[in-house]
Amino acid sequence: METLKTLQTFDLSLTINGKAWTGRIPVEETLLEFLRGRLGLTGTKRGCESEVCGACTVLVDQMAISSCNYLAFEAHEKSVLTIEGLAVDGRLDPIQEGFIQNSGFQCGYCTPGQIMAAKGLLFENPSPTRQEIASWLAGNICRCGAYPGIAASILEASRQGEKEKF
Numbered sequence: 270m271e272t273l274k275t276l277q278t279f280d281l282s283l284t285i286n287g288k289a290w291t292g293r294i295p296v297e298e299t300l301l302e303f304l305r306g307r308l309g310l311t312g313t314k315r316g317c318e319s320e321v322c323g324a325c326t327v328l329v330d331q332m333a334i335s336s337c338n339y340l341a342f343e344a345h346e347k348s349v350l351t352i353e354g355l356a357v358d359g360r361l362d363p364i365q366e367g368f369i370q371n372s373g374f375q376c377g378y379c380t381p382g383q384i385m386a387a388k389g390l391l392f393e394n395p396s397p398t399r400q401e402i403a404s405w406l407a408g409n410i411c412r413c414g415a416y417p418g419i420a421a422s423i424l425e426a427s428r429q430g431e432k433e434k435f
C-alpha cells in the first residue's frame with residue numbers, strides 16, 4: 270500500500286517566475302492546476318483543457334506549452350514563467366506595453382496566453398514577420414477577434430530595440 274502511495278506522488282523541484290519551489294504533488298496534477306490551485310497564479314487561464322485554445326500558455330525553459338495538457342512533474346528541475354513573472358521590477362515587458370498601445374485585447378481572457386505565446390516566439394525569433402506571428406499564434410484563440418491588434422502589438426515589441434531582453 271505504501272509503495273502505491275509513493276508511486277502516486279512526486280517530489281517536485283522547480284523554479285516559478287525566478288523563485289524556487291519544492292514540494293510533493295500528485296503525479297496526475299497538471300501544470301495548470303498546480304499554478305492556479307496550488308500557487309494561486311490565476312493569470313494563467315483555463316479554457317478548453319484540451320490543448321486547443323491556448324489560454325493556459327506558459328513558458329517552460331523558454332518554450333511555450335499548454336499547461337492544461339502538461340503534467341506538473343514534467344517541469345521538474347525546469348524554469349516556469351507565467352504572466353505574473355513577466356514584468357521586471359515593476360516595469361512591464363515590451364510585449365505587455367505593445368498590447369496596451371495597440372489594443373491587443375478586448376475582454377482580456379485570452380491575453381495572458383497570447384502574451385506568453387508571443388514571449389516564446391520572440392525568444393526563438395526576435396524579429397518575426399506578420400505571417401510568422403499569425404502562424405505561431407494559430408493555437409491561441411481570441412473569441413473577441415482582436416487578432417489585428419495582437420499582431421501589431423507583437424510587431425511593435427519586436428521592433429523596440431529591446432531585443433536583448435528576449
Ligand code: FES
Pocket residue numbers: 314315316317318319320321322323324325326335336337338
Ligand atoms: S485550456 Fe489549455 S489549451 Fe485551452
Ligand code: FES
Pocket residue numbers: 373374375376377378379380410411412413414415
Ligand atoms: S480579448 Fe477576448 S478572447 Fe481575446
